Amino acid sequence: MKKAIYTIGLATLLASASQASQEQLASSIKAARDEATQTTKQLATTMTDLNALTKQQEGDLRPAYETFAADITNTEAAAVLTQKRVEFMQGEGQGYFDDWQTNITGIANQSVQKQAQKRLDAAKNNYTEVIDSLKEASDKFKPFLSDLNDIQKVLATDITAGGVKSVKSSVSDANWYYKSVNKAINKALEGMGNMEKSLSSTAD
Secondary structure, eight states: OHHHHHHHHHHHHHHHHHHHHHHHHHHHHHHHHHHHHHHHHHHHHHHHHHHHHHHOOSSOSHHHHHHHHHHHHHHHHHHHHHHHHHHHHHTTTHHHHHHHHHHHHTOOOHHHHHHHHHHHHHHHHHHHHHHHHHHHHHHHHHHHHHHHHHHHHHHHSOOSHHHHHHTHHHHHHHHHHHHHHHHHHHHHHHHHHHHHHHHOOSOO
16 A cells, blocks of 8 residues: 555656646746847847948938947847857756656656657757757857947947948948848747747647
């Protein structure tokens, strides 16, 4: 009788641990998705303001420049946040899968275990793809921010029509890097959206 009670208790504990780990994973994915969404908005704002500055043909250029300079600070913060999210997902985030795997290992019915393992493997693959996309975005932030900072340095002491004209090639490069970073983040967002749906407790 004691053995039966112990077995039932262990099964309940494993099930609870699995549910908790999946809920934590879902919560982590949602947080990552919210951050990535804000990053895409910040990137779009930065490039909109920069391109508006380069296209301005009359009036004082300084207000547009100051707006762009403020955007750089926010974009740098977004880059740091993206890198920290990658580090979390590569480290502590993997623990969710360890708990999930422990639960599956304790399943006696091989058919049920096989299906559960299939679900876990699919989630792990999606998770890895999301990490890879965010890491790609994080890596591509570096040349992107380098161009933005170079543009700002030039215009900080030469906010004139001539100064703006002199950085147009760098602005073109920044636009190219922006598309590259944004593409990687959007790929990560797509993967996170799929994971959120897969891990949701809502029946639909």
